[in-house]
Amino acid sequence: MTPTMSSSSYCSARKGRSEPVDTISLGECEVHILGVIKGLKSEAEKVRKAFEEVRPEKVLISLSKEELEGLRNIPEDFVPELSRYEEIYAEGLGRFGEVAAPPPCYVAALELSEHFGVPLLPIDMDEQAYTELYCAAVGGGTLFRHSTRTWLMKRRKFSLESPEAFVLAWDRAVNNLDGFRMIEEKRAERMAKDIRKAAAESKKLLAVIELERARDVVELLNQKSE
Numbered sequence: 001m002t003p004t005m006s007s008s009s010y011c012s013a014r015k016g017r018s019e020p021v022d023t024i025s026l027g028e029c030e031v032h033i034l035g036v037i038k039g040l041k042s043e044a045e046k047v048r049k050a051f052e053e054v055r056p057e058k059v060l061i062s063l064s065k066e067e068l069e070g071l072r073n074i075p076e077d078f079v080p081e082l083s084r085y086e087e088i089y090a091e092g093l094g095r096f097g098e099v100a101a102p103p104p105c106y107v108a109a110l111e112l113s114e115h116f117g118v119p120l121l122p123i124d125m126d127e128q129a130y131t132e133l134y135c136a137a138v139g140g141g142t143l144f145r146h147s148t149r150t151w152l153m154k155r156r157k158f159s160l161e162s163p164e165a166f167v168l169a170w171d172r173a174v175n176n177l178d179g180f181r182m183i184e185e186k187r188a189e190r191m192a193k194d195i196r197k198a199a200a201e202s203k204k205l206l207a208v209i210e211l212e213r214a215r216d217v218v219e220l221l222n223q224k225s226e
Contacts, residue, residue, distance in 0.1 A: 041098040
C-alpha cells in the first residue's frame, strides 16, 4: 500500500502552517490530517470546519485512551493543574488569543464526534507504554537538566510571527534533549501506525493531531509501506 499526497498540502505542512488539512491516500482510504494547537481557544473552530469539509467515517485524535476517557468525564468544576512548563507555554501562547484547558481542539473533536455519531479513536500510546518508554529513554541526568531549566524557558524569546511558529519553536526547545526527542519520535511512529490500521478498515478519516507531531506523522505516512 503506497501513500500519495498532494504536493501543495505537503509544502504547507513543511512550512508549519496549520490551516490546510493535509490529505494522504492509503490504499482506498483518504486520510485528512489536521494539525492543531493545544490550548488555543480559536482552534475549536478549525476542527469544526474540518468536520464539515471532510465528513469522516472515523476521527482519530492524538490522545492516549486514558486521556480520552478523562476528557469524556471532566467534572463541571474542573480546574487544571499546570506544570511550570505548561504555565510558561500558556503565557506565551496567550499572546495569540484566549487559552483554555483542556485543549479546545480536543474538546471540539469529542463533542462533534458525539453529535454526528462518528467513532473517536485515540492514537497516542497508552500510559503504560509511555511510562515504560520514559523510564528507558530519560536518565537521571537528562531529567535533572529538564526539570531545572524552566527559568531559561521563561526568559527565552520565542517567535511571535504566528501561533504556529511559536508552538514549533517551543517544541524544539523543550524536546532538544536526546531522551525527550526520542519519546516524541516514538509517539509519532505510534500515531502513524494506528492511522494505517484504521485506514485499512475505512474510506475517509480525519486525524486531529497536535501541530508539533503532525508534520512527523505526515512524513511517516508519506513513506512507502514495507
